[in-house]
Amino acid sequence: xxxxxxxxxxxxxxxxxxxxxxxxxxxxxxxxxxxxxxxxxxxxxxxxxxxxxxxxxxxxxxxxxxxxxxxxxxxxxxxxxxxxxxxxxxxxxxxxxxxxxxxxxxxxxxxxxxxxxxxxxxxxxxxxxxxxxxxxxxxxxxxxxxxxxxxxxxxxxxxxxxxxxxxxxxxxxxxxxxxxxxxxxxxxxxxxxxxxxxxxxxxxxxxxxxxxxxxxxxxxxxxxxxxxxxxxx
Amino acid sequence: xxxxxxxxxxxxxxxxxxxxxxxxxxxxxxxxxxxxxxxxxxxxxxxxxxxxxxxxxxxxxxxxxxxxxxxxxxxxxxxxxxxxxxxxxxxxxxxxxxxxxxxxxxxxxxxxxxxxxxxxxxxxxxxxxxxxxxxxxxxxxxxxxxxxxxxxxxxxxxxxxxxxxxxxxxxxxxxxxxxxxxxxxxxxxxxxxxxxxxxxxxxxxxxxxxxxxxxxxxxxxxxxxxxxxxxxxxxxxxxxxxxxxxxxxxxxxxxxxxxxxxxxxxxxxxxxxxxxxxxxxxxxxxxxxxxxxxxxxxxxxxxxxxxxxxxxxxxxxxxxxxxxxxxxxxxxxxxxxxxxxxxxxxxxxxxxxxxxxxxxxxxxxxxxxxxxxxxxxxxxxxxxxxxxxxxxxxxxxxxxxxxxxxxxxxxxxxxxxxxxxxxxxxxxxxx
Numbered sequence: 107x108x109x110x111x112x113x114x115x116x117x118x119x120x121x122x123x124x125x126x127x128x129x130x131x132x133x134x135x136x137x138x139x140x141x142x143x144x145x146x147x148x149x150x151x152x153x154x155x156x157x158x159x160x161x162x163x164x165x166x167x168x169x170x171x172x173x174x175x176x177x178x179x180x181x182x183x184x185x186x187x188x189x190x191x192x193x194x195x196x197x198x199x200x201x202x203x204x205x206x207x208x209x210x211x212x213x214x215x216x217x218x219x220x221x222x223x224x225x226x227x228x229x230x231x232x233x234x235x236x237x238x239x240x241x242x243x244x245x246x247x248x249x250x251x252x253x254x255x256x257x258x259x260x261x262x263x264x265x266x267x268x269x270x271x272x273x274x275x276x277x278x279x280x281x282x283x284x285x286x287x288x289x290x291x292x293x294x295x296x297x298x299x300x301x302x303x304x305x306x307x308x309x310x311x312x313x314x315x316x317x318x319x320x321x322x323x324x325x326x327x328x329x330x331x332x333x334x335x336x337x338x339x
Numbered sequence: 340x341x342x343x344x345x346x347x348x349x350x351x352x353x354x355x356x357x358x359x360x361x362x363x364x365x366x367x368x369x370x371x372x373x374x375x376x377x378x379x380x381x382x383x384x385x386x387x388x389x390x391x392x393x394x395x396x397x398x399x400x401x402x403x404x405x406x407x408x409x410x411x412x413x414x415x416x417x418x419x420x421x422x423x424x425x426x427x428x429x430x431x432x433x434x435x436x437x438x439x440x441x442x443x444x445x446x447x448x449x450x451x452x453x454x455x456x457x458x459x460x461x462x463x464x465x466x467x468x469x470x471x472x473x474x475x476x477x478x479x480x481x482x483x484x485x486x487x488x489x490x491x492x493x494x495x496x497x498x499x500x501x502x503x504x505x506x507x508x509x510x511x512x513x514x515x516x517x518x519x520x521x522x523x524x525x526x527x528x529x530x531x532x533x534x535x536x537x538x539x540x541x542x543x544x545x546x547x548x549x550x551x552x553x554x555x556x557x558x559x560x561x562x563x564x565x566x567x568x569x570x571x572x573x574x575x576x577x578x579x580x581x582x583x584x585x586x587x588x589x590x591x592x593x594x595x596x597x598x599x600x601x602x603x604x605x606x607x608x609x610x611x612x613x614x615x616x617x618x619x620x621x622x623x624x625x626x627x628x629x630x631x632x633x634x635x636x637x638x639x640x641x642x643x644x645x646x647x648x649x650x651x652x653x654x655x656x657x658x659x660x661x662x663x664x665x666x667x668x669x670x671x672x673x674x675x676x677x678x679x680x681x682x683x684x685x686x687x688x689x690x691x692x693x694x695x696x697x698x699x700x701x702x703x704x705x706x707x708x709x710x711x712x713x714x715x716x717x718x719x720x721x722x723x724x725x726x727x728x729x730x731x732x733x734x735x736x737x738x739x740x741x742x743x744x745x746x747x748x749x750x751x752x753x754x755x756x757x758x759x760x761x762x763x764x765x766x767x768x769x770x
Contacts, residue, residue, distance in 0.1 A: 162751055164684040168770030183630065194686035194767060195649040195661055196676055201770075203675060210647045210663060211637055218641060225637065231630040274562075283750030285717065292720050292744040292752065293681050295770050 135173050135260070137313055140323035141299075150277065152177055155227075155251045155261040157275040163264065165281045165297050167193070167236065169261035170202055172321065174234035175202035179261055182233025185213045185226045189219060189238065194288060200293060202319060204330040220246045227253040227261050236260045247274040271303075278303040284313060340614050341435070343393075344421035344503075347400065348412040360409070361506050363562050366517075366600045367400065370510040378426070380419055382503050386749035387415075394431050403485035407562045419503065420495040443495065444470035451491045457484060469495075511605030514538045514549075519595025521560050525589050526600065528557065532585055533578070535603040540576045549574025549611030552642035555585065555603050560596040566590070570643070571635045574609035580632050584639050634666045643667050646689040655725045657766065658688060680723075681744060683754045683767025690723050690737070694756065703743070704763060707755070714747035724757075739763070744769060 134149030136142055150156065150173060157195040158255045160166035174184045184207055186193055191212050195205055211226075213219045219239060226235045227250060227332050240265070242250070263272055269276060280300040290296065294317045301310045314321045345367075352360065353376050361379055364371045366692060367390070370382035381524065391398040414425030414432040421439050427430060429452040434442050435618045443450070447462045461484075464662040466472055472480070472492065481489055502767040514535045522528055532555060550573055568583060568586035626691050637646045647663035651673040654660045664671070695704035706715045710715045721743035738759030747751045752769035 164768040164770045167684050181537045192685045194683055196682040197684040199676060205649045210649060212645045213641055229629055285750040286746060330640050
């Protein structure tokens with residue numbers, strides 16, 4: 107083999123090594139058609155940590171529950187970790203969550219919160235963790251990301267709109283309530299979904315409606331316009 | 340086999356202090372009990388050789404008690420009563436078999452452990468030693484002094500068994516290590532623990548059993564005892580899993596002067612079938628195991644009451660329709676839930692009283708307040724009338740409730756209800 111080919115071969119190997127990190131995120135969760143096209147991975151990557159903020163925690167939980175239920179095969183578990191017991195599991199049923207796959211963990215001491223999320227993310231049987239966190243320091247957030255990468259579990263870290271951003275998150279979303287059109291049913295809620303940050307991608311904004319076990323995107327023109335504003339801001 | 344009892348007499352000890360010494364004596368034998376207000380009884384049958392024989396055992400226990408500042412006397416004999424008498428009235432401290440009678444005979448009647456009035460009465464009649472009591476025919480003893488005296492005599496001279504109820508129920512599986520030098524670092528303790536666990540787990544595996552609850556007792560040099568308990572949701576005998584559960588607890592141990600003795604005991608057992616080693620890569624039972632291990636770790640740190648599975652119950656009232664059950668309990672079948680009933684994601688429990696304004700009296704509210712925050716109601720859906728089932732004794736504080744789903748001018752969706760007396764409450768947040 108001529109030496110130039112050797113060099114090419116070596117470079118190719120190096121590229122393969124680099125690309126291996128990319129293939130870690132080959133498993134993706136479909137969100138909605140419009141969002142899947144927008145995201146660079148063709149969907150929301152599984153096996154990493156996402157941050158979901160919202161001024162309305164109920165909507166943020168519902169959004170995470172939709173994505174988690176798409177991820178859970180018959181074997182995986184969804185863990186809900188929160189400092190309180192306000193979750194009402196019957197409300198999750200319409201979003202596709204199977205209650206026998208749900209484990210509810212209430213954490214009384216705030217210092218156990220990050221520990222509990224980490225333990226949950228490490229377990230290979232856990233496919234998704236929905237955690238209500240006040241905030242997270244840099245080290246902990248990095249640890250969570252590493253734990254998720256090794257086990258393949260996906261973490262949805264919920265927080266209020268004002269809480270400090272979690273630095274290691276793969277994507278950061280903001281879910282807001284939107285005043286419905288007249289005649290909109292209450293089991294078909296509308297959410298304003300902002301993609302505030304996406305590693306390797308652009309931020310965006312959509313309005314999603316939950317109908318027929320699907321998230322349907324509506325009003326795309328407005329979304330385009332707002333995303334330009336978000337980019338400028 | 341001849342039984343072997345050790346009686347310790349500590350004059351001037353009582354109450355909590357006695358119980359602490361009883362707990363401490365657990366290191367010699369699991370069958371320990373307080374004996375009267377100032378004594379301790381140990382069943383040391385088959386344990387004495389561990390301490391170099393009966394004499395060294397007695398010496399050891401007295402020396403250690405002395406170090407704790409306690410004056411003590413001890414004796415070993417075939418029966419509880421004999422050991423008791425020897426510890427308090429004897430000149431010899433280890434007596435076995437036939438020799439007992441000759442040692443006991445010259446002792447005063449108080450050595451029979453009879454009530455003081457009875458001893459007084461015997462002395463008044465000139466009967467001052469055990470030998471004198473034994474000379475009197477049983478029939479006249481019973482007629483004159485009642486059954487207590489005979490009962491005591493029988494116990495002393497092997498005609499009646501004397502049962503010992505241990506202070507702590509003895510664990511069926513138990514292993515102990517006594518270290519030559521005091522152990523004080525967590526690392527050393529975990530080394531000893533691993534050794535103990537290996538022994539216990541091997542025995543459990545042989546007997547097809549698994550532990551639900553295990554306790555490690557660490558005896559400090561100053562006579563105090565630290566105990567850490569480990570509970571699991573399913574029976575286990577996995578060394579690595581148990582080590583990990585103990586690890587959390589060991590870090591909290593206060594070694595102070597160092598530990599000298601460790602006793603590991605299994606207090607709760609369950610059958611656990613032997614495992615079939617699998618040749619295939621993916622093993623479903625193995626996977627289940629790691630999830631159970633996760634539940635155990637959560638339970639140990641957060642409390643098993645806070646790790647819950649969800650069960651749907653048959654009730655119309657939202658607060659009764661969902662039950663949080665401990666994940667350690669076996670799963671129960673859930674009731675079906677009809678999908679057309681829309682329920683909130685977060686329940687406000689107990690319901691929060693809200694002030695509403697209505698256009699017409701008794702009509703639907705047009706706005707309401709949560710604290711100072713005003714919410715203008717743009718849309719509403721309802722009512723959905725929910726009433727308590729007749730079999731609930733206390734029923735519901737609010738009688739029949741009319742639930743409405745409402746949306747305010749910010750797009751927030753709420754679940755509110757009006758009770759039978761017309762007051763309004765917030766009961767949940769819809770997505």
